[in-house]
Amino acid sequence: MNIPGSGIIKGLAVTARNFLGSYVEKDRLTTEQYPEERPKLPENARSFPFLVFDGEDPEAGMRCVSCKICEKECPPQCIYIVQDRDAAGKAIKRPKVFDIDISVCMSCQICVEVCPFESIRMDQDYELSSFDRFGSLVLGKSRLLKSNTYYRNIHPTEAAETDARLEADRKKKEAAAAAKAAAAEKAAAEKAAKAAVEPEVKA
Amino acid sequence: MTCEFLKACSADPMKFLGEWFVLLPALVLLMAAGAAVVMRNLIHAALCLTLSFIALGIVFIALGAEFVGFVQLLVYVGAVAMVIVFAILLTKPERLTKSVSAFSGLGPAGGAAVGFVVLAALLGFIFTSPLAKKPLPTPASAPVADIGQALMGDYVVALIAIGVLLTAALVGAAVIAMEDKP
Amino acid sequence: MDLLERAPIELKSWFLNLLGSFGVPQGILSVLSAVIIIGTVIGVFLGLFALMSVMERKILARAQNRYGPNRVGFFRWRLFGLFQPVADGIKMITKEDLVPRTSDRAVHFLAPVVMMIPALLVLAILPYGRDMVPAELDAGILYFFAVGAGTEVAVFMAGWASNNKYSVLGAMRAIAQMISYEIPLVMAAIIAAMISGSLSPSAIVAAQGGFAWGFVPQWFVLTPWGFTAGLLFYIAALAESNRSPFDLPEGESELVAGHLTEYSGFKYATFFMAEYIGMFAVCGLLVTLFLGGWQAPLPFLTIIPSWCWFFGKVCFVAFTMVWVRATLPRLRIDHMLAFAWKFLLPMSFAAFLSAACWHYAGRGPLAWLLSLAIVGIPYLILGTAFTNRFAISRRTYQFSE
Numbered sequence: 016m017n018i019p020g021s022g023i024i025k026g027l028a029v030t031a032r033n034f035l036g037s038y039v040e041k042d043r044l045t046t047e048q049y050p051e052e053r054p055k056l057p058e059n060a061r062s063f064p065f066l067v068f069d070g071e072d073p074e075a076g077m078r079c080v081s082c083k084i085c086e087k088e089c090p091p092q093c094i095y096i097v098q099d100r101d102a103a104g105k106a107i108k109r110p111k112v113f114d115i116d117i118s119v120c121m122s123c124q125i126c127v128e129v130c131p132f133e134s135i136r137m138d139q140d141y142e143l144s145s146f147d148r149f150g151s152l153v154l155g156k157s158r159l160l161k162s163n164t165y166y167r168n169i170h171p172t173e174a175a176e177t178d179a180r181l182e183a184d185r186k187k188k189e190a191a192a193a194a195k196a197a198a199a200e201k202a203a204a205e206k207a208a209k210a211a212v213e214p215e216v217k218a
Numbered sequence: 219m220t221c222e223f224l225k226a227c228s229a230d231p232m233k234f235l236g237e238w239f240v241l242l243p244a245l246v247l248l249m250a251a252g253a254a255v256v257m258r259n260l261i262h263a264a265l266c267l268t269l270s271f272i273a274l275g276i277v278f279i280a281l282g283a284e285f286v287g288f289v290q291l292l293v294y295v296g297a298v299a300m301v302i303v304f305a306i307l308l309t310k311p312e313r314l315t316k317s318v319s320a321f322s323g324l325g326p327a328g329g330a331a332v333g334f335v336v337l338a339a340l341l342g343f344i345f346t347s348p349l350a351k352k353p354l355p356t357p358a359s360a361p362v363a364d365i366g367q368a369l370m371g372d373y374v375v376a377l378i379a380i381g382v383l384l385t386a387a388l389v390g391a392a393v394i395a396m397e398d399k400p
Numbered sequence: 401m402d403l404l405e406r407a408p409i410e411l412k413s414w415f416l417n418l419l420g421s422f423g424v425p426q427g428i429l430s431v432l433s434a435v436i437i438i439g440t441v442i443g444v445f446l447g448l449f450a451l452m453s454v455m456e457r458k459i460l461a462r463a464q465n466r467y468g469p470n471r472v473g474f475f476r477w478r479l480f481g482l483f484q485p486v487a488d489g490i491k492m493i494t495k496e497d498l499v500p501r502t503s504d505r506a507v508h509f510l511a512p513v514v515m516m517i518p519a520l521l522v523l524a525i526l527p528y529g530r531d532m533v534p535a536e537l538d539a540g541i542l543y544f545f546a547v548g549a550g551t552e553v554a555v556f557m558a559g560w561a562s563n564n565k566y567s568v569l570g571a572m573r574a575i576a577q578m579i580s581y582e583i584p585l586v587m588a589a590i591i592a593a594m595i596s597g598s599l600s601p602s603a604i605v606a607a608q609g610g611f612a613w614g615f616v617p618q619w620f621v622l623t624p625w626g627f628t629a630g631l632l633f634y635i636a637a638l639a640e641s642n643r644s645p646f647d648l649p650e651g652e653s654e655l656v657a658g659h660l661t662e663y664s665g666f667k668y669a670t671f672f673m674a675e676y677i678g679m680f681a682v683c684g685l686l687v688t689l690f691l692g693g694w695q696a697p698l699p700f701l702t703i704i705p706s707w708c709w710f711f712g713k714v715c716f717v718a719f720t721m722v723w724v725r726a727t728l729p730r731l732r733i734d735h736m737l738a739f740a741w742k743f744l745l746p747m748s749f750a751a752f753l754s755a756a757c758w759h760y761a762g763r764g765p766l767a768w769l770l771s772l773a774i775v776g777i778p779y780l781i782l783g784t785a786f787t788n789r790f791a792i793s794r795r796t797y798q799f800s801e
Contacts, residue, residue: 019783023728030463030727043465261560265507268553275546285539288546296549296582300575303556307572362539362599 058170061137063117064126066159073160078134080108085126085135093119094126113159117143118152133177139169240280247273260306268299285365405530405705412436437534441523448715449676450485456722457484463726492669500563500662507561512663512670515554519674519681521547526684527602529694529707540601541589544685545582548640551678552578555649555659558671562662570658573733574642574649580740581639581646587748588633591755592620592689601685605693615699619692624772625754628779630690632748634717637686639740641679644725648733683717684710691717735790743786750778 037043047054064085070076081098099111126135138161145151167174250270257263271294278287369377403410415436416429424432454469458481461468470481499508525540527533537543552575559571593599596607608619620626639646650658660671687693691713694706701709731739754774761767 017784017787019780019787026727027723030723033465034459034463034723034726037462037465044467045465046467048467261504262507265553265557272550284537285542288539288542291546292542292549296546296552297579300552300556300579304572304575307560307568362542363597 056139058172060139061122061124062141062143063120063122063138063154064115064124064135064159065138065161066113066156067134067136067163067166068160069163071162073157073162076162077109077160078132079110079113080132080134081110081113082131084129084131088125088129090123090125091119091121093117110156113156114153115159116153118149133181136166136170136173240277243273243276243280246270247277261303264299264302264306267302268295271295271299285362407705408440408529408532408707441528441534442520444711445523445677445680446673448680448711449673450489451482452676452680452718453488453672454482454484455719456725459719459722460726463723489669493666495665497665497667498662502563503662504561504563507557508662509667511554511558511561512667512674514550514557515674516670518547518550518554519678521550522678522681523684525601526681526688526710527605527693528710529705532694532707533602536602537600539599541593541599541604541685541689544681545586545589548678551674554674558663559659562659564662566656567659567661570649570651570655570661573655574659576733576737577639577642577646577649577740580737581636581744584632584740584744584748585636585640587745587752588629588636589685589689591625591629591748591752594752595620595626595755595759601688601693605688605695608692609695611699617692617695617697619690619695619697621690621692623758624768624775625751625758626690628747628751628754628775630686632744632751633686633690634720635744636740637679637682638721638724639736641675641682643679643721645728645731646736648730648736651730679721680714680718683714683721686717687713738790739786743782746782747775747778750775 033043067078068074068076069078081096083096083098086092086094086096093116095112095114095116096110097112099107099109101107122137124137127137143152163174163178167178247270250266250273254263254266254270257266272291275287275290275295278284278290412433416433419432420426420429458468458470468481469484471478472481472483472487473479474483499505522544524535525533525537525543533540555571555574555578559567559569559574562568592604596604598604598607608617610618612618616622621630638644642649649655650660655661660668663671687710694710696702696704696706696709754771757774758767758771761770
């Protein structure tokens with residue numbers, strides 16, 4: 016026979032076990048103590064886009080060529096680009112202004128998909144709160160530019176893939192250049208040989 | 219004079235407080251009871267009545283009748299006041315404005331006259347009763363145990379009769395309330 | 401040891417003697433003595449309230465495998481979040497005090513005050529230790545319930561003055577609940593008073609003194625009738641102080657916050673404080689009536705001062721209340737009232753009878769068995785009937801099957 020009230024005792028036992036257990040078994044407490052303990056983000060975690068640069072100098076190593084494809088493709092239109100011009104007023108392949116309004120950005124990653132220069136990538140930084148509603152949430156070029164080393168750190172697989180592709184591109188280009196140079200050399204040599212022959216003919 | 223007054227106060231403040239402790243709640247009692255009659259807002263009137271119950275309890279306690287005072291608070295504030303309030307809350311508003319008393323045609327003067335007649339009758343009975351001719355007993359707080367013994371000894375029949383009466387009232391109320399059910 | 405036992409009393413008389421030596425008149429000193437006692441009692445209970453407000457959250461959290469509040473500390477020392485009440489207090493005081501435009505302003509303002517008065521007044525009659533009763537009343541237990549009746553008025557005032565349907569509904573539920581549960585509460589208290597032959601809390605504690613066979617305390621809770629009455633008192637106390645699983649006057653799922661809906665800021669804090677102090681007072685009365693008051697559980701433990709035992713027991717009872725809150729879901733209003741009238745009330749009569757039999761059968765082992773039978777059999781019958789009555793049946797759906 017079921018003694019009335021035994022259910023309450025069982026329930027109390029369960030809560031007591033949890034109460035005491037939480038002091039003994041650390042595994043029970045799954046809460047992360049945030050500022051001291053930080054979550055280990057999965058590799059594919061993403062927050063907002065950033066710009067990748069190679070080497071040490073952000074301006075010199077900038078991959079972005081100011082093609083403005085991302086600006087056009089961005090669904091919420093949070094990217095704003097102004098192309099840089101040299102002293103003579105001729106457009107150069109470098110952005111003068113590159114702003115992303117992260118209060119508008121929806122982290123869709125379309126900019127990353129469309130970038131032909133492997134220049135824009137997704138960041139993992141999530142501590143972006145500020146005391147200011149507008150200014151600090153529009154990230155300028157200086158805050159957006161992060162080194163390729165950083166990129167390799169946060170997305171290792173993806174970065175390796177990108178690096179391999181860039182390397183292959185570079186090699187192909189080099190090969191093409193070498194072939195071209197070789198062809199030019201050959202042509203020059205032929206020309207020289209011809210020239211050497213010609214005076215003889217003239218003579 | 220003020221100086222003497224203060225000296226008297228500081229010499230035995232407890233006695234001084236004790237005297238005021240009877241007068242003040244008595245005053246509150248009168249004012250609250252008056253307000254309960256005069257107030258237009260029914261809930262305010264009920265709350266004033268509750269206040270007068272509380273003040274009456276405190277008067278009892280101040281006069282040394284601890285047990286009666288506590289019972290007054292427990293029964294009147296805890297139960298009767300709440301029953302009154304519930305009755306007001308559960309009554310439809312239109313019934314509150316419509317007067318249903320048989321004496322409502324008399325007007326304020328008639329009401330006052332009825333009140334005075336009742337008061338005079340009460341006073342007459344009180345002063346002509348044999349109890350009034352007895353000398354006042356010395357005010358001493360009776361131990362609760364003695365009151366209990368008296369209730370269970372000499373007055374046990376009365377106590378049981380009241381109990382039966384209240385039970386009958388309770389059953390009656392339940393029967394009336396159950397009428398709605400099919 | 402004896403010094404520690406009498407420390408609070410000695411400290412007070414030392415202070416008063418010091419003032420007396422400076423020529424302060426005797427009359428002022430006697431008033432000052434009362435003020436010191438009142439101040440100490442209120443101060444201790446406010447401290448307990450502050451501690452409880454953070455400990456309750458921590459205990460609930462631990463029961464759910466969380467940490468609970470552990471941040472607020474003093475500058476860079478965290479102190480396990482024990483400064484949380486300070487932060488809560490600052491928040492409550494600086495919050496805007498909203499009063500609805502259509503509310504009854506005077507009554508709306510008075511309700512928290514009226515709520516606070518009985519909560520503080522009932523603290524007067526609890527025996528906090530040996531010879532430590534602020535007001536030694538012959539009818540102390542009666543005083544406790546008489547003054548406690550004021551709480552219902554306050555709840556009604558709060559609910560009605562807010563001019564809000566949820567407030568009125570919450571207040572009506574709260575009053576219905578308080579009136580229903582007051583009967584088993586008082587019945588249970590009467591049983592303890594009946595056995596000790598007095599309504600005075602000190603006499604009831606004294607009746608539970610001493611040890612059987614030299615080591616078993618003679619607390620009422622250790623007898624069958626006392627255990628039943630104590631449990632009934634505990635359940636009714638949970639309902640009286642609006643605590644889970646009887647917290648449905650504030651059931652946020654249907655009534656927003658019951659009679660507290662239109663209160664904010666310091667007025668809300670006052671209600672909150674009054675509720676917790678009232679809860680501690682009821683725990684104190686439970687300890688006094690059934691758990692032996694300030695008596696130590698074992699003879700050699702009497703070296704620990706009596707007031708430590710009292711507050712230790714009060715804290716233990718308060719802890720079990722949080723434990724129950726962590727365990728049981730909220731009841732439905734009809735279940736709750738049926739539970740009061742159809743289960744607790746008959747059980748309190750059974751406990752009453754059992755206590756009487758225990759007394760007249762000579763308080764020996766035979767009396768023990770007899771009283772166990774008198775409470776045990778009705779419990780099994782009523783409990784089974786009650787669980788069958790409210791057993792969860794398989795739900796059938798009209799359309800989806």
